[in-house]
Amino acid sequence: MDEIFRTQSFTSSDLNTSKMEMSSIMSPPPRDDSVQAIQAEEKVQQVSEYPDGGPTAWLAVAGGTACLFVSFGWVNVIGVFQEYYQSNQLHDYTPSDIAWIPSLQIFFMFAGGIFAGKVFDDFGPRYLLITGTFLHVFGLMMTSISKTYYQILLSQAVCSAIGSSLVFSPAFSSVSTWFLEKRGAALGVVAAGSSLGGLIFPVLIINLLPRVGFGWTLRCCAFLILALLLFANFALTSRIKPQKRPLVFVAFVRPIREPAFALWTVAVFFFYWGMFIPFTFIVAHATVHGMSPHLAQYLVCILNATSLFGRTVPNAIADKVGHFNVMIVMSALTSILILGLWLPSTGNAPIILFAALFGVSSGAGISLTPALCAKLSPIQDIGVRTGTVFTISAFAGLTGSPIGGAIISSSVGSFTNAIAFGGAACAIGTMLFVATRIALVGWRPAMI
Numbered sequence: 001m002d003e004i005f006r007t008q009s010f011t012s013s014d015l016n017t018s019k020m021e022m023s024s025i026m027s028p029p030p031r032d033d034s035v036q037a038i039q040a041e042e043k044v045q046q047v048s049e050y051p052d053g054g055p056t057a058w059l060a061v062a063g064g065t066a067c068l069f070v071s072f073g074w075v076n077v078i079g080v081f082q083e084y085y086q087s088n089q090l091h092d093y094t095p096s097d098i099a100w101i102p103s104l105q106i107f108f109m110f111a112g113g114i115f116a117g118k119v120f121d122d123f124g125p126r127y128l129l130i131t132g133t134f135l136h137v138f139g140l141m142m143t144s145i146s147k148t149y150y151q152i153l154l155s156q157a158v159c160s161a162i163g164s165s166l167v168f169s170p171a172f173s174s175v176s177t178w179f180l181e182k183r184g185a186a187l188g189v190v191a192a193g194s195s196l197g198g199l200i201f202p203v204l205i206i207n208l209l210p211r212v213g214f215g216w217t218l219r220c221c222a223f224l225i226l227a228l229l230l231f232a233n234f235a236l237t238s239r240i241k242p243q244k245r246p247l248v249f250v251a252f253v254r255p256i257r258e259p260a261f262a263l264w265t266v267a268v269f270f271f272y273w274g275m276f277i278p279f280t281f282i283v284a285h286a287t288v289h290g291m292s293p294h295l296a297q298y299l300v301c302i303l304n305a306t307s308l309f310g311r312t313v314p315n316a317i318a319d320k321v322g323h324f325n326v327m328i329v330m331s332a333l334t335s336i337l338i339l340g341l342w343l344p345s346t347g348n349a350p351i352i353l354f355a356a357l358f359g360v361s362s363g364a365g366i367s368l369t370p371a372l373c374a375k376l377s378p379i380q381d382i383g384v385r386t387g388t389v390f391t392i393s394a395f396a397g398l399t400g401s402p403i404g405g406a407i408i409s410s411s412v413g414s415f416t417n418a419i420a421f422g423g424a425a426c427a428i429g430t431m432l433f434v435a436t437r438i439a440l441v442g443w444r445p446a447m448i
Contacts, residue, residue, distance in 0.1 A: 050178065050179060050180040050181075050239075051178060051179075051239070052178070052179050052180060052181050052182050053179075053182070056178075056237065057178035057179065057186075057239075059235045059237075060174055060175055060178055060235065060236050060237050060238075061175055061178075061186055061189050061190060062231075062235050063171070063174075063231065063232040063233075063234075063235030063236030063237075064171035064172065064174060064175045064190035064193070064232075064236055065171075065189060065190050065192065065193035065196075066193060066228040066229065066231055066232040066235070066236075067129075067167040067168060067170070067171035067190075067193065067229070067232050067236065068168065068171055068190055068191060068192075068193030068194040068197065069193040069194065069196055069197035069200075069228055070136065070164070070167065070197060070224075070225040070228050070229060071109060071136075071164035071165070071167050071168035071171075071194070071197075072109070072164075072168060072191075072193075072194035072197070072198075072366070073193060073194040073195070073196060073197015073198045073200075073201060073304075074160075074164060074197060074201060074221075074225070075102075075105055075106055075109060075161075075164070075194075076194060076195075076197060076198030076201070076279065076300065076303075076304050077198060077201045077202050077205065077300055078102035078105065078106070078279055078280055078401075080202050080205055080206070080283060080297055080300055081101065081102065081156075082095075082098060082099065082101075082102055082280055082281065082283065082284060083283040083284050083287065083293070083296070083297070084209070085098050085101065085152070086098055086284065087293075088214075089147065089152075089214075090149055090152070093149060094405070094409050095284065095405040095408050095409060096402055096405030096406045096408070096409050097149070097405075098405070099280060099401040099402045099404065099405035100153065100157070100401075100402055101152060101153055101156060101157045102157070102280055102401055103157075103276075103280075103397060103398050103399070103400065103401040103402050104153065104157035104158065104161065104398065105156060105157045105160070105161040105164075106161075106276060106394070106397030106398065106401075107161070107394045107395070107397050107398035108157070108158055108161035108162050108164075108165060108394070109161045109162075109164045109165045109168055109394075109397075110165065110390045110391060110393050110394030110397055111165065111390075111391050111394035111395075111398075112162055112165025112166060112168075112169065112391075113165060113168075113169045113386065113387035113388075113389075113390035113391050113394070114384075114387040114388055114390075114391035115387070116128050116165060116166055116168075116169035116170060116383070116387055117169060117173065117382075117383035117384045117385070117386055117387025117388070118383065118384055118387065119383075120169065120170050120173050120174075120238070120242075120383035120387075121242065121243070121245070121380070121381065121382075121383040121384055122242055122243070122244045122245060123242050123244070124237075124238050124242040125170035125173075125174050125236050125237070125238055126233075128166045128167065128169070128170045129166070129167055129170065129229070129232060129233045129236065130233060131163075131166050132162075132163045132164070132165070132166030132167035132229070133163070133167065133226070133229040133230070133233065134163065135159055135160065135162050135163030135166065136160050136163030136164050136166075136167065136225060136229070137163070137222050137225055137226045137229070138159060138160075138163070139155050139156060139158070139159030139160025139161070139162075139163055140155070140156070140160050140218050140219075140221060140222035140225065141218075141219065141222050142154075142155035142159065143155040143156040143160065143218050144214070144215040144216070144217075144218035144219045144222070145215060167229060167232065169383070169386065169387060169390065170236065170238075170383075171190055171232075171236065172187060172190060172370035172386060173238070173370075173382050173383045173386055174236050174237060174238045175187060175190050176370065176374045176382050177238050177239040177240045177382070178239050181319065182319060183319070183371055183374060184315040184316065184318045184319040184323055184368070184371045185312075185315055185316040185319055187315060187367060187370050187371050187374075188311055188312040188313075188314070188315025188316060188367050189312060190367075191311040191312075191315070191363070191366060191367030191370075192308050192311045192312050192367075194304075194307075194311070194366070195304050195305070195307040195308035195310075195311055195359075195363060196304075196308065197304075198300065198301075198303070198304030198307065199301055199304040199305050199308070201221060202297065202298070202300045202301045202304070203301060204217070204220065204221060204224075205217055205221070206294075206297050206298070208220060240380065243380075255376075255377070255381075255384075255385050255388055255389075256388070258376075259439055260376060260436055260439045260440050261376050261377075261385075263432055263435050263436040263439055264372065264376065264389075264432075264433070264436040265388070265389045265392055265393075266432055267429045267430075267432030267433045267435075267436055268369055268389055268392075268393050268396075268429070269392055269393050269395070269396045269429070270396070270425050270426070270428040270429035270432060271331055271334075271365060271425070271426055271429030271430070271433075272393045272396040272397060272400070272429075273396035273399070273400045273422075273425040273429070274335075274338065274400065274421070274422040274423060274424065274425030274426035274427075274428075274429065275334065275362050275365065275366075275422070275425075275426060276396070276397055276400045276401055276422075277338075277400060277401070277404045277418060277419065277421065277422030277425075278303075278338065278342065278354075278355075278358055278362075278422065279303075280400075280401040280404065280405075281401075281404060281405075281408070281415060281418065282299050282300070282303070282342075282351075282354075282355060283296045283297060283299055283300065284415075285342075285351070285415045285419075286299055286348075286351050288413065288415065289345075289346045289347070289351070290346075290347075290348075291348050291351065295348070299351070299352065299355045302352060302355045302356055302359065303355045303356070303358060303359040304359060305356075305359065306355075306356045306357070306358075306359030306360050306363070307359035307360065307362065307363030307366075308363070309359075309360055309363070310330070310359055310360035310361060310362065310363025310364045310367070311363040311364065311366065311367035312367075314326050314330055314363075314364035314367070314368065315364070315367050315368060315371065318368060318371065320447075321447060322446065322447040322448045323368055323371050323372050323375055323448070324372065324375075324433065324436065324437045324440070324448045325437075325447070325448065326364065326368060327364070327365065327368045327372060327433055328430065328433045328434055328437065330361050330364035330365050330368070331361075331365050331426065331429055331430040331433055332427075332430045333357075333361040334358065334361040334362050334365060334426050334430075335423055335426040335427040335429075335430055337354060337357050337358050337361060338358070338419060338422050338423035338426060339419075339420070339423035339424075339427070341353065341354045341357070342354045342358070342419055342423075343416065343419045343420060343423065369389070370386060373385060373386045373389055374386075375448075400422075400425070403421065404418040404421060404422065405418075407421060
Protein backbone atom coordinates (compact mmCIF):
# COMPACT_ATOMS: atom_id res chain seq x y z
CA MET A 1 0.00 0.00 0.00
CA ASP A 2 2.95 2.35 0.47
CA GLU A 3 3.44 2.43 -3.29
CA ILE A 4 -0.15 3.60 -3.82
CA PHE A 5 0.25 6.57 -1.48
CA ARG A 6 3.61 7.67 -2.81
CA THR A 7 3.18 11.22 -4.13
CA GLN A 8 4.08 11.77 -7.76
CA SER A 9 4.22 15.50 -8.46
CA PHE A 10 6.83 18.16 -9.00
CA THR A 11 8.36 17.49 -5.53
CA SER A 12 8.16 14.14 -3.73
CA SER A 13 6.73 14.00 -0.18
CA ASP A 14 4.84 11.44 1.89
CA LEU A 15 1.12 11.90 2.47
CA ASN A 16 0.26 12.52 6.13
CA THR A 17 -2.66 10.30 6.98
CA SER A 18 -4.07 12.35 9.80
CA LYS A 19 -7.77 13.17 9.50
CA MET A 20 -7.14 16.88 9.07
CA GLU A 21 -4.67 16.42 6.19
CA MET A 22 -6.71 13.66 4.59
CA SER A 23 -9.68 16.00 4.59
CA SER A 24 -7.54 18.61 2.90
CA ILE A 25 -6.41 16.10 0.28
CA MET A 26 -9.94 14.99 -0.47
CA SER A 27 -11.27 18.51 -0.87
CA PRO A 28 -11.86 19.51 -4.50
CA PRO A 29 -8.77 21.00 -6.14
CA PRO A 30 -8.82 24.56 -7.46
CA ARG A 31 -10.17 24.91 -10.99
CA ASP A 32 -7.02 26.34 -12.44
CA ASP A 33 -3.71 25.07 -13.78
CA SER A 34 -1.35 26.32 -11.08
CA VAL A 35 1.28 23.99 -9.68
CA GLN A 36 -0.73 23.77 -6.43
CA ALA A 37 -3.91 22.81 -8.30
CA ILE A 38 -2.17 20.06 -10.24
CA GLN A 39 -0.53 18.73 -7.07
CA ALA A 40 -3.88 18.70 -5.27
CA GLU A 41 -5.53 16.89 -8.18
CA GLU A 42 -2.79 14.25 -8.27
CA LYS A 43 -3.21 13.65 -4.53
CA VAL A 44 -6.94 13.13 -5.02
CA GLN A 45 -6.15 10.72 -7.85
CA GLN A 46 -3.75 8.74 -5.67
CA VAL A 47 -6.28 8.45 -2.84
CA SER A 48 -8.70 7.01 -5.44
CA GLU A 49 -6.26 4.06 -5.65
CA TYR A 50 -5.55 3.59 -9.32
CA PRO A 51 -4.78 -0.11 -9.81
CA ASP A 52 -1.87 0.67 -12.22
CA GLY A 53 -2.14 -2.91 -13.45
CA GLY A 54 -4.14 -6.09 -13.13
CA PRO A 55 -5.97 -8.26 -15.71
CA THR A 56 -8.82 -5.82 -16.39
CA ALA A 57 -6.51 -2.83 -16.72
CA TRP A 58 -4.14 -4.59 -19.13
CA LEU A 59 -7.07 -6.04 -21.07
CA ALA A 60 -8.23 -2.44 -21.53
CA VAL A 61 -4.74 -1.60 -22.83
CA ALA A 62 -5.02 -4.47 -25.33
CA GLY A 63 -8.43 -3.20 -26.45
CA GLY A 64 -7.10 0.34 -26.75
CA THR A 65 -4.15 -0.92 -28.81
CA ALA A 66 -6.57 -2.62 -31.21
CA CYS A 67 -8.53 0.66 -31.51
CA LEU A 68 -5.37 2.60 -32.40
CA PHE A 69 -4.32 -0.12 -34.85
CA VAL A 70 -7.49 0.36 -36.92
CA SER A 71 -7.90 4.15 -36.50
CA PHE A 72 -4.61 6.07 -36.36
CA GLY A 73 -2.84 3.07 -37.87
CA TRP A 74 -5.13 3.32 -40.89
CA VAL A 75 -4.56 7.08 -41.15
CA ASN A 76 -0.80 6.43 -41.13
CA VAL A 77 -1.06 4.90 -44.62
CA ILE A 78 -2.34 8.11 -46.21
CA GLY A 79 0.97 8.51 -48.04
CA VAL A 80 0.32 5.28 -49.95
CA PHE A 81 -3.17 6.39 -50.99
CA GLN A 82 -1.97 9.91 -51.94
CA GLU A 83 0.53 8.45 -54.41
CA TYR A 84 -1.83 5.70 -55.66
CA TYR A 85 -4.72 8.08 -56.39
CA GLN A 86 -2.36 10.49 -58.17
CA SER A 87 -1.21 7.67 -60.45
CA ASN A 88 -4.54 5.88 -61.03
CA GLN A 89 -8.23 6.75 -60.76
CA LEU A 90 -7.71 10.40 -59.75
CA HIS A 91 -4.81 11.23 -62.08
CA ASP A 92 -6.79 14.13 -63.57
CA TYR A 93 -6.79 15.95 -60.20
CA THR A 94 -4.00 18.08 -58.71
CA PRO A 95 -2.00 16.93 -55.63
CA SER A 96 -3.80 19.62 -53.63
CA ASP A 97 -7.23 18.28 -54.69
CA ILE A 98 -6.28 14.71 -53.79
CA ALA A 99 -4.73 15.83 -50.49
CA TRP A 100 -8.22 16.79 -49.30
CA ILE A 101 -8.99 13.07 -48.98
CA PRO A 102 -6.29 12.28 -46.37
CA SER A 103 -6.67 15.68 -44.73
CA LEU A 104 -10.43 15.25 -44.27
CA GLN A 105 -9.73 11.74 -43.01
CA ILE A 106 -7.44 13.19 -40.33
CA PHE A 107 -9.88 16.01 -39.59
CA PHE A 108 -12.93 13.84 -38.96
CA MET A 109 -10.92 11.33 -36.93
CA PHE A 110 -9.83 14.10 -34.56
CA ALA A 111 -12.88 16.37 -34.80
CA GLY A 112 -15.20 13.68 -33.53
CA GLY A 113 -13.28 13.79 -30.26
CA ILE A 114 -15.36 16.57 -28.73
CA PHE A 115 -18.58 14.58 -29.29
CA ALA A 116 -16.97 11.27 -28.34
CA GLY A 117 -15.52 12.81 -25.18
CA LYS A 118 -18.93 13.95 -23.98
CA VAL A 119 -20.51 10.55 -24.72
CA PHE A 120 -17.61 8.81 -22.95
CA ASP A 121 -17.99 10.90 -19.78
CA ASP A 122 -21.77 10.31 -19.76
CA PHE A 123 -22.08 6.67 -20.88
CA GLY A 124 -18.63 5.09 -21.04
CA PRO A 125 -16.97 3.59 -24.14
CA ARG A 126 -19.53 0.95 -25.18
CA TYR A 127 -21.89 2.95 -27.46
CA LEU A 128 -18.95 4.71 -29.10
CA LEU A 129 -17.24 1.43 -29.95
CA ILE A 130 -20.35 -0.17 -31.43
CA THR A 131 -21.20 2.84 -33.61
CA GLY A 132 -17.57 3.41 -34.61
CA THR A 133 -17.14 -0.23 -35.66
CA PHE A 134 -20.12 -0.03 -38.02
CA LEU A 135 -19.19 3.33 -39.60
CA HIS A 136 -15.50 2.51 -40.08
CA VAL A 137 -16.11 -0.87 -41.74
CA PHE A 138 -19.09 0.35 -43.78
CA GLY A 139 -17.12 3.35 -45.05
CA LEU A 140 -14.24 1.19 -46.28
CA MET A 141 -16.62 -1.26 -47.95
CA MET A 142 -18.13 1.68 -49.83
CA THR A 143 -14.65 2.94 -50.75
CA SER A 144 -13.91 -0.44 -52.31
CA ILE A 145 -16.65 0.13 -54.90
CA SER A 146 -16.04 3.88 -55.38
CA LYS A 147 -14.93 5.18 -58.77
CA THR A 148 -15.14 8.99 -58.59
CA TYR A 149 -13.46 11.65 -56.49
CA TYR A 150 -16.54 12.50 -54.45
CA GLN A 151 -17.43 8.85 -53.81
CA ILE A 152 -13.96 8.24 -52.37
CA LEU A 153 -14.12 11.51 -50.43
CA LEU A 154 -17.45 10.68 -48.77
CA SER A 155 -16.77 7.03 -48.02
CA GLN A 156 -13.09 7.02 -47.01
CA ALA A 157 -12.56 10.58 -45.78
CA VAL A 158 -15.93 11.12 -44.04
CA CYS A 159 -17.82 7.92 -43.14
CA SER A 160 -14.82 5.71 -42.34
CA ALA A 161 -13.00 8.58 -40.60
CA ILE A 162 -15.95 9.37 -38.31
CA GLY A 163 -16.02 5.70 -37.35
CA SER A 164 -12.28 5.87 -36.63
CA SER A 165 -12.87 8.85 -34.38
CA LEU A 166 -15.46 7.03 -32.30
CA VAL A 167 -13.01 4.20 -31.53
CA PHE A 168 -9.88 6.37 -31.31
CA SER A 169 -11.06 8.77 -28.60
CA PRO A 170 -12.32 6.31 -25.93
CA ALA A 171 -9.14 4.21 -26.25
CA PHE A 172 -6.95 6.85 -24.61
CA SER A 173 -9.61 8.04 -22.17
CA SER A 174 -10.45 4.53 -20.92
CA VAL A 175 -6.84 3.49 -20.34
CA SER A 176 -6.10 6.78 -18.51
CA THR A 177 -8.68 5.83 -15.86
CA TRP A 178 -6.75 2.65 -14.96
CA PHE A 179 -3.21 4.06 -14.62
CA LEU A 180 -1.44 6.92 -12.82
CA GLU A 181 2.22 6.11 -12.08
CA LYS A 182 2.49 3.93 -15.20
CA ARG A 183 0.16 6.06 -17.32
CA GLY A 184 2.79 7.16 -19.82
CA ALA A 185 3.96 3.59 -20.42
CA ALA A 186 0.40 2.27 -20.71
CA LEU A 187 -0.63 4.98 -23.17
CA GLY A 188 2.58 4.35 -25.08
CA VAL A 189 1.56 0.71 -25.57
CA VAL A 190 -1.88 1.89 -26.77
CA ALA A 191 -0.28 4.37 -29.18
CA ALA A 192 2.01 1.61 -30.44
CA GLY A 193 -1.09 0.08 -31.99
CA SER A 194 -1.08 2.89 -34.53
CA SER A 195 2.52 2.04 -35.44
CA LEU A 196 1.66 -1.63 -35.90
CA GLY A 197 -1.31 -0.66 -38.05
CA GLY A 198 0.83 1.76 -40.02
CA LEU A 199 3.33 -1.06 -40.58
CA ILE A 200 0.95 -3.89 -41.47
CA PHE A 201 -1.63 -2.02 -43.56
CA PRO A 202 0.89 -0.68 -46.13
CA VAL A 203 2.40 -4.16 -46.56
CA LEU A 204 -1.09 -5.59 -47.14
CA ILE A 205 -2.03 -2.82 -49.56
CA ILE A 206 1.24 -2.88 -51.53
CA ASN A 207 1.14 -6.66 -51.97
CA LEU A 208 -2.60 -7.08 -52.53
CA LEU A 209 -3.15 -4.24 -55.04
CA PRO A 210 -1.37 -5.92 -57.99
CA ARG A 211 -2.88 -9.33 -57.14
CA VAL A 212 -6.54 -8.69 -56.30
CA GLY A 213 -7.11 -5.06 -57.33
CA PHE A 214 -8.21 -1.97 -55.43
CA GLY A 215 -11.68 -3.21 -54.43
CA TRP A 216 -10.69 -6.47 -52.76
CA THR A 217 -7.63 -4.85 -51.17
CA LEU A 218 -9.93 -2.43 -49.33
CA ARG A 219 -12.32 -5.26 -48.40
CA CYS A 220 -9.52 -7.39 -46.92
CA CYS A 221 -8.41 -4.42 -44.80
CA ALA A 222 -12.02 -3.83 -43.72
CA PHE A 223 -12.42 -7.46 -42.58
CA LEU A 224 -9.21 -7.20 -40.52
CA ILE A 225 -10.49 -3.98 -38.95
CA LEU A 226 -13.83 -5.64 -38.14
CA ALA A 227 -12.12 -8.56 -36.36
CA LEU A 228 -9.95 -6.26 -34.21
CA LEU A 229 -12.85 -3.99 -33.30
CA LEU A 230 -15.01 -6.94 -32.23
CA PHE A 231 -12.23 -7.78 -29.75
CA ALA A 232 -11.98 -4.13 -28.64
CA ASN A 233 -15.73 -3.97 -27.98
CA PHE A 234 -15.32 -6.62 -25.27
CA ALA A 235 -11.86 -5.70 -23.95
CA LEU A 236 -11.93 -1.89 -23.58
CA THR A 237 -13.53 -0.71 -20.33
CA SER A 238 -13.35 2.36 -18.10
CA ARG A 239 -12.66 2.27 -14.34
CA ILE A 240 -14.67 5.44 -13.72
CA LYS A 241 -18.42 4.92 -13.52
CA PRO A 242 -20.04 7.20 -16.13
CA GLN A 243 -22.09 10.08 -14.80
CA LYS A 244 -24.63 11.66 -17.14
CA ARG A 245 -24.42 15.44 -16.97
CA PRO A 246 -26.31 18.19 -18.80
CA LEU A 247 -24.82 19.30 -22.10
CA VAL A 248 -23.23 22.65 -21.29
CA PHE A 249 -21.13 24.38 -23.92
CA VAL A 250 -18.93 25.99 -21.27
CA ALA A 251 -17.62 22.51 -20.36
CA PHE A 252 -15.81 22.46 -23.69
CA VAL A 253 -14.62 26.06 -23.43
CA ARG A 254 -13.53 26.02 -19.78
CA PRO A 255 -10.19 24.25 -20.40
CA ILE A 256 -9.18 26.90 -22.95
CA ARG A 257 -9.58 29.58 -20.25
CA GLU A 258 -6.70 27.99 -18.33
CA PRO A 259 -3.45 29.61 -19.58
CA ALA A 260 -1.31 26.46 -19.52
CA PHE A 261 -3.97 24.27 -21.16
CA ALA A 262 -4.61 26.94 -23.83
CA LEU A 263 -0.88 27.28 -24.60
CA TRP A 264 -0.50 23.52 -24.78
CA THR A 265 -3.51 23.17 -27.12
CA VAL A 266 -2.09 25.75 -29.53
CA ALA A 267 1.28 23.96 -29.35
CA VAL A 268 -0.34 20.66 -30.32
CA PHE A 269 -2.13 22.41 -33.19
CA PHE A 270 1.08 23.78 -34.72
CA PHE A 271 3.00 20.55 -34.16
CA TYR A 272 0.31 18.46 -35.88
CA TRP A 273 -0.01 21.10 -38.63
CA GLY A 274 3.55 20.44 -39.70
CA MET A 275 3.89 16.78 -38.68
CA PHE A 276 1.36 15.42 -41.21
CA ILE A 277 3.25 16.94 -44.17
CA PRO A 278 5.81 14.08 -44.19
CA PHE A 279 3.09 11.47 -43.62
CA THR A 280 1.21 12.71 -46.68
CA PHE A 281 4.00 13.53 -49.14
CA ILE A 282 7.01 11.39 -48.29
CA VAL A 283 6.16 8.75 -50.92
CA ALA A 284 5.45 11.29 -53.68
CA HIS A 285 8.60 13.27 -52.74
CA ALA A 286 10.77 10.14 -52.96
CA THR A 287 9.45 9.12 -56.40
CA VAL A 288 10.06 12.63 -57.77
CA HIS A 289 13.69 12.32 -56.68
CA GLY A 290 14.24 9.03 -58.47
CA MET A 291 13.31 6.37 -55.94
CA SER A 292 11.47 3.42 -57.48
CA PRO A 293 7.72 3.51 -56.75
CA HIS A 294 7.89 0.06 -55.12
CA LEU A 295 10.65 1.09 -52.68
CA ALA A 296 9.02 4.48 -52.05
CA GLN A 297 5.82 2.83 -50.86
CA TYR A 298 7.83 0.98 -48.21
CA LEU A 299 8.91 4.32 -46.72
CA VAL A 300 5.56 4.34 -44.90
CA CYS A 301 6.42 0.92 -43.46
CA ILE A 302 9.85 2.11 -42.34
CA LEU A 303 8.39 5.23 -40.75
CA ASN A 304 5.77 3.28 -38.83
CA ALA A 305 8.17 0.50 -37.82
CA THR A 306 10.48 2.98 -36.08
CA SER A 307 7.54 4.88 -34.60
CA LEU A 308 6.75 1.70 -32.66
CA PHE A 309 9.90 2.48 -30.68
CA GLY A 310 9.05 6.20 -30.57
CA ARG A 311 5.59 5.60 -29.11
CA THR A 312 6.69 3.29 -26.29
CA VAL A 313 10.22 3.95 -24.99
CA PRO A 314 9.98 7.77 -24.67
CA ASN A 315 6.66 7.38 -22.82
CA ALA A 316 8.24 5.02 -20.30
CA ILE A 317 11.13 7.45 -19.85
CA ALA A 318 8.66 10.32 -19.47
CA ASP A 319 7.11 8.59 -16.44
CA LYS A 320 10.51 9.00 -14.76
CA VAL A 321 11.75 12.39 -15.98
CA GLY A 322 8.54 14.25 -16.88
CA HIS A 323 6.14 14.12 -19.81
CA PHE A 324 6.57 17.77 -20.80
CA ASN A 325 10.36 17.46 -20.70
CA VAL A 326 10.36 14.52 -23.10
CA MET A 327 7.74 16.12 -25.36
CA ILE A 328 9.89 19.23 -25.79
CA VAL A 329 12.96 17.17 -26.71
CA MET A 330 11.11 14.97 -29.21
CA SER A 331 9.19 17.80 -30.88
CA ALA A 332 12.45 19.75 -31.26
CA LEU A 333 14.04 16.68 -32.83
CA THR A 334 11.10 16.40 -35.25
CA SER A 335 11.60 20.01 -36.38
CA ILE A 336 15.34 19.49 -36.85
CA LEU A 337 14.82 16.34 -38.90
CA ILE A 338 12.31 17.97 -41.26
CA LEU A 339 14.38 21.10 -41.85
CA GLY A 340 17.88 19.68 -41.51
CA LEU A 341 17.55 16.24 -43.09
CA TRP A 342 14.41 15.90 -45.26
CA LEU A 343 14.60 19.40 -46.80
CA PRO A 344 18.01 18.91 -48.48
CA SER A 345 17.50 15.18 -49.23
CA THR A 346 17.46 14.04 -52.85
CA GLY A 347 18.97 10.54 -52.76
CA ASN A 348 17.54 7.25 -51.53
CA ALA A 349 19.78 6.88 -48.47
CA PRO A 350 19.02 10.24 -46.76
CA ILE A 351 15.27 9.92 -47.49
CA ILE A 352 15.17 6.44 -45.96
CA LEU A 353 17.20 7.69 -42.97
CA PHE A 354 14.76 10.56 -42.51
CA ALA A 355 11.77 8.20 -42.58
CA ALA A 356 13.36 6.03 -39.88
CA LEU A 357 14.31 8.89 -37.55
CA PHE A 358 11.11 10.86 -38.14
CA GLY A 359 9.11 7.79 -37.13
CA VAL A 360 10.80 7.82 -33.72
CA SER A 361 10.43 11.54 -33.00
CA SER A 362 6.91 12.04 -34.36
CA GLY A 363 5.74 8.83 -32.72
CA ALA A 364 6.71 10.19 -29.33
CA GLY A 365 4.94 13.47 -30.05
CA ILE A 366 1.70 11.65 -30.88
CA SER A 367 1.74 9.21 -27.96
CA LEU A 368 2.62 11.82 -25.34
CA THR A 369 -0.33 14.07 -26.25
CA PRO A 370 -3.01 12.12 -24.29
CA ALA A 371 -0.61 11.67 -21.34
CA LEU A 372 -0.09 15.44 -21.15
CA CYS A 373 -3.83 16.03 -21.44
CA ALA A 374 -4.42 13.69 -18.48
CA LYS A 375 -1.73 15.54 -16.52
CA LEU A 376 -3.51 18.86 -17.08
CA SER A 377 -7.03 17.54 -16.44
CA PRO A 378 -9.24 16.25 -13.61
CA ILE A 379 -9.81 12.58 -14.38
CA GLN A 380 -13.62 13.02 -14.23
CA ASP A 381 -13.37 15.41 -17.22
CA ILE A 382 -10.78 13.46 -19.18
CA GLY A 383 -13.15 12.66 -22.06
CA VAL A 384 -14.32 16.22 -22.68
CA ARG A 385 -10.87 17.79 -22.29
CA THR A 386 -9.15 15.21 -24.51
CA GLY A 387 -11.92 15.71 -27.06
CA THR A 388 -11.46 19.49 -26.94
CA VAL A 389 -7.74 19.40 -27.74
CA PHE A 390 -8.11 16.76 -30.46
CA THR A 391 -11.00 18.65 -32.07
CA ILE A 392 -8.93 21.83 -32.25
CA SER A 393 -6.01 19.80 -33.61
CA ALA A 394 -8.35 18.39 -36.26
CA PHE A 395 -8.22 21.72 -38.06
CA ALA A 396 -4.45 21.30 -38.31
CA GLY A 397 -4.97 17.92 -39.98
CA LEU A 398 -7.66 19.41 -42.23
CA THR A 399 -5.57 22.28 -43.58
CA GLY A 400 -1.96 21.08 -43.34
CA SER A 401 -1.88 18.61 -46.26
CA PRO A 402 -3.94 20.77 -48.70
CA ILE A 403 -1.70 23.75 -47.91
CA GLY A 404 1.30 21.56 -48.60
CA GLY A 405 -0.28 20.33 -51.84
CA ALA A 406 -1.09 23.90 -52.92
CA ILE A 407 2.49 24.96 -52.19
CA ILE A 408 3.79 22.06 -54.29
CA SER A 409 1.46 22.97 -57.17
CA SER A 410 2.46 26.65 -57.05
CA SER A 411 6.13 25.59 -56.96
CA VAL A 412 5.72 23.61 -60.20
CA GLY A 413 6.12 20.25 -58.46
CA SER A 414 8.95 21.22 -56.11
CA PHE A 415 8.58 19.97 -52.52
CA THR A 416 11.09 22.41 -50.99
CA ASN A 417 8.67 25.09 -49.82
CA ALA A 418 6.10 22.56 -48.57
CA ILE A 419 8.77 20.83 -46.45
CA ALA A 420 9.89 24.21 -45.10
CA PHE A 421 6.30 24.97 -44.12
CA GLY A 422 6.01 21.66 -42.24
CA GLY A 423 9.29 22.15 -40.41
CA ALA A 424 8.48 25.74 -39.43
CA ALA A 425 5.08 24.72 -38.03
CA CYS A 426 6.68 21.97 -35.91
CA ALA A 427 9.30 24.44 -34.66
CA ILE A 428 6.59 26.91 -33.58
CA GLY A 429 4.82 24.07 -31.78
CA THR A 430 8.05 23.19 -29.97
CA MET A 431 8.49 26.77 -28.75
CA LEU A 432 4.91 26.77 -27.47
CA PHE A 433 5.56 23.51 -25.59
CA VAL A 434 8.45 25.30 -23.89
CA ALA A 435 6.16 28.25 -23.10
CA THR A 436 3.61 25.88 -21.55
CA ARG A 437 6.26 24.36 -19.31
CA ILE A 438 7.41 27.82 -18.23
CA ALA A 439 3.79 28.75 -17.42
CA LEU A 440 3.58 25.71 -15.14
CA VAL A 441 6.90 25.69 -13.25
CA GLY A 442 9.05 28.48 -14.64
CA TRP A 443 12.62 27.83 -15.77
CA ARG A 444 13.64 25.66 -12.82
CA PRO A 445 14.39 21.96 -13.32
CA ALA A 446 11.34 19.86 -12.47
CA MET A 447 9.81 16.52 -13.38
CA ILE A 448 6.81 17.66 -15.35
